[in-house]
Amino acid sequence: MKLIWATTVPPARSLVAWKILQNKIPLDIKLQQYGISLCSRCGLCKADQETLQHIFFHYNVTSIFWKWLAEMFNTNTICNNINDVLHFMEKQCSSQLKDIRIVACINIFWIILKMRNITKYDTPITLSIAFSILNSNRKMASNISKGTMHNNIEDFIVIKSFNVNVHPKKSQ
Helix, strand or coil, X not given: XXXXXXXXXXXXXXXXXXXXXXXXCCCHHHHHHCCCCCCCCCCCCCCCCCCHHHHHHHXXXXXXXXXXXXXXXXXXXXXCCHXXXXXXXXXXXXXXXXXXXXXXXXXXXXXXXXXHHHHHHCCCCCHHHHHHHHHHHHHHHXXXXXXXXXXXXXXXXXXXHXXXXXXXCCCC
16 A cells, blocks of 8 residues: 555555555445435446446556556556555566556546546546657656666566666666
């Protein structure tokens, strides 16, 4: 859980991630548990019940973000729940790659919640606009990273695919 409070992530985004990981987002299903009478309907698809699992992992549009993340990191592991995201962020890798993993996951959480709120209470945003926002936020935060990459081609390819400055380890 400490990972989400990384220096490469704005505190407001870390707070959103913390609320999601703690299941503290006021989704319809959560409000019903507190006795508020309302019909639960997903703010994104307007069809399924609005649950944390549905909004962040099972809704067809938001699952695209997790598939994109797996492709960017050249892995077959797609995050299907909170535990998958935590394992993905904690995976052993170079410090620079770890920073990029954390920033990417937190920004995916943030953009999904932003999409849900805008769609539910305002005019929907398109997937291309969401990816544009996600990419600009990720690049800005990832370039703040002080971590270094492992000096291997796998790290180099992933880091460059994110269009982030490479921080190789210094020779000793």
